[in-house]
Amino acid sequence: MTSTLHLRMPVGQRSQHMVICGDDGLARRLAVELDAVCGEAVTVVLPSRRDEHGAEIAALHRDPLSPVELLVAARPDEQTLRAAGVERATALALTYGDDQTNMTAALVARGLNPSIRLVIRMYHRERGRHLERLLDRAAEVRAPAGDATADTSAIADTSADASTTVLSDTDTAVPELVSAAALGHGHTLQIDGKVFRGVVRRAGAPAQSTDLATLAVLSGAHQDDPAGEDSAETPGEDGTQLLPDTHTAYHRQFTHGRLMLEEVTHHHAPEAPTVSRGYGERLRGHLRHLPWRVFLSREVTAVFGALAAIVLLLAVATALVEDGPLWRAVYLPLLDIFTMGDPAIGEEESAARRVLQLVAGFVGLAVLPLVVAATMNASEAFRTASANHPPAEDLGDHIVLIGLGKVGTRVLAQLRTTAHQVVAVERDPHARGVALARELGIPLLLEDASAAGVLEQARIRQSKSLLVLTRDDSENLDIVMAAREINPGIRVVMRLYDDDFAATVSATMRASYPAVLTRSRSVSALAAPAFAAAMMGRHVLGVMPVERGSLLFTVVEVAGHPELEGRSVHQAFRENEWRVLAVGASGARLTARASDTLAGFPTTLQGLDWRPPHGRILRAGDRVVLATTRRGLDVLMTGVQPHPPSRRT
Known part of the structure; x- marks a missing residue:
């Protein structure tokens, strides 16, 4: 569909091209995908040519072989969409970070070109479903009449598919994250309730029972990830052959790698936990596993030990100056420390007793705040530790998931539809995925994953994969480096927001640990x-x-x-x-x-x-x-x- 004609025509006069309107990395990534991978002519509308994404799109535009055009406009209003050639375009992607902006632009675009395919980024799912129905209905009503200003050939070619598709970048990134953590390399595809991926078989490797078809014979024998960031850039002697015949695929399998389509798994609902023990037994087991040891922390024992020593000293002094039973010598200092009454004001009270009472009162003023603080800290630690559900001591070959925010929650939900065991780590007890983790009954640690000992609690040494999905790039890298020190062979997948940083981290990690997978990608790239x-x-x-x-x-x-x-x-x-x-x-x-x-x-x-x-x-x-x-x-x-x-x- 791409031709040199697209390169020669002004932006507003292009036809049968695709338009992308956005203000972040997704617009740039999508332009690269459509240009380099799909071979489409693309016009990108960005707010500025001078920001990072605008500069990279401009660099694509300067390539004489690239059909990518850049149009600078602050907002995707009607004038901007007309200037981008939406009336003659086959598809429009609206990837702004604001739902309202995307909705408004979609309504305008549908009016300008009833036959255009609309792909809209939306964060609000329910609103997105309503918008899909509305715009599809508008296309059905207006398509027969056509548009006098639109390119008739474009309408004829696309009228059967004047679709509206609302997507969330978070939802679309989740399967790739899950696949990378659970399976390793390979792009995923889900159809008919089944999950498939493209997987490389090295030269001479036997076919597997899960292989469905040979998709390509690769240019060399040692590519590990021809579809991803690890792909080789230098073609081999014979080049890559897509969709080869059986004769070619058979004879080159001994000297070249093959890209196979593999059926990965069937989705199934997570198994409900079985309840076989009685209530009393479950209660005793729960009480037995509560973290009572927090009340024996150094802080608590120091404060209450000091209080006991003070009470003992005052009790001895009281016993020396006052007649009476031993219990009274202990009881009176406690009343004085806690200011619970019985002042020594009677004529029968000795001067020594009055002095001791004043001393006990001042001691109480100094010690009681420490006692209260230590008690509250211990109670908070007990509450937090009680919320933890540490993994069993014999757990192994599991996936450690760190971060239960928006992305982490959806990754957790999909992981639980597979046979993989998961241990989740999240420092915020109010994160959206904490409730889901408890509902599913998976091991959960409400701890800071970067703190000493937390990864060990998650049994990182015995796990096979680590998914790091927090919102802090530096923290993600710190966690991964710590995990690599504990378990050098673990498969690592981390989410990083900065694309350049992600590429640098991946290259460095692959150089340091060449035998294992390290995948660092941004959500927009996925x-x-x-x-x-x-x-x-x-x-x-x-x-x-x-x-x-x-x-x-x-x-x-x-x-x-x-x-x-x-x-x-x-x-x-x-x-x-x-x-x-x-x-x-x-x-x-x-x-x-x-x-x-x-x-x-x-x-x-x-x-x-x-x-x-x-x-x-x-x-x-x-x-x-x-x-x-x-x-x-x-x-x-x-x-x-x-x-x-x-x-x-």
């Missing part, structure tokens, strides 16, 4: 592929970078596609262009609403056969999931590019 997929249309389920190329995962109705209809799965394959991954009956219109997506990928496809027989005939009533190159997708969507016969698998 969310960008999902936003890019949504901008390309609801038929696009995901985008997977592969070294210097990319693969698109799409859903296509077989009816009306002569390249598919009436052919077997074997015959429908086109080398380097597309491969059928799954087949199912055609159902309701595919949706991509926020409530039905994970990382922006629709999850409403039901009943797909992910291992279809090669002889299975594709009929008009079928729907297929394909892995395609960009060229292959253009052929399927337009049907106008001729292809010579290709070798079948």
Whole structure:
């Protein structure tokens, strides 16, 4: 779809391009994704050319081979959207950090171009669902009439997919974080209630039972992560071949790495804790595990020890100057210290007794505040420690999750739908994820993870992965470095807000610990592929970078596609262009609403056969999931590019 024509035309006269409006790193990341990975012509609207993101977009624009244009505008009002060519664009992404700004711009854009695909970043989920329905309804009402000012070819090409997709960058980043922590390398895709990822098999490595298809034969034998930040930049002798035929894939597997599509897991609901013990036994067990030792802390024992010594001294002095039983010699100093009455004012009281009472009163004034403070501190420590649910002493091979904020809470919820055991650490007892952790019954430490001994309490030495998701970049790095000292082989995934800092940290950690995974990414970097997929249309389920190329995962109705209809799965394959991954009956219109997506990928496809027989005939009533190159997708969507016969698998 990208051509040199896009590079020559002024911004406002471009057609069939994509427009991105934003004010932070997500806009820049999305521009890079659409340009470098998807090959789209992009116009980016940013508030300033001089800030960090504007300068980087300007650098892309200066590349003569890049179709990226930069338009500087303070707000995405109607004038700005017209100047960006929204009337002739195929898609518009609104990624501002303010929901109101995105909503207003979306309503204006739908009025300017009823056929445009809208991808909107929203923090408020319910508001986003309402906005989707409103804008989709507006598109259905206005699309038949068209727009006299719009490019008719663009409308003809996109009217069937004038969709509105509302996404949260937090929600779209969560699956990648979970995948990196639980599985290691590989981009994830969730369809039909199943989770898939692209995983590299090294040269000579045998196939696994979970492998579904060969997506690519890589340019070298030792790439670990061709789809991520660890990818090699120098192609090998034979280059990377996307969607190879069976003959090529078989013979090059001994000398080259392969990118395989692997079925990871089925989601399942977390198991409810079983209740087998009686109430009395559970109560005794709870009392037995309460942190009573906090009342024996150094502070408490010092204060109450000093108080006991003072009482003892006054009791001895009282016994020497007053006649009476021993209990009275102890009782009277206690009354005096706590100012509980019985003043020595009677004529029968001796002068010594009065002096001792005054001394005891002054001692009480000095000691009682210390007693109260020590008691309150011990009570607070007891309350906090009681809220902790430390992991069992035999727990191992688990994931340690640090930070239960907005991202951490959603990561925790998704981790608990898998078979992985989790230990959570959060210093704020009022964080939103604390209640969820307690409800799920997972081990929880309400401690500062950077404090000495906390990682040991989380059994970091026995864990397999560490997820660090606090809001402080420096603290995240401190925690990771401490964890690496304790367990050099642990897999580490951390969220960092600064992209450059994240890249530097990843490179340094990989150099220091080359044998284990360290992944540091920003939420905008993780969310960008999902936003890019949504901008390309609801038929696009995901985008997977592969070294210097990319693969698109799409859903296509077989009816009306002569390249598919009436052919077997074997015959429908086109080398380097597309491969059928799954087949199912055609159902309701595919949706991509926020409530039905994970990382922006629709999850409403039901009943797909992910291992279809090669002889299975594709009929008009079928729907297929394909892995395609960009060229292959253009052929399927337009049907106008001729292809010579290709070798079948």
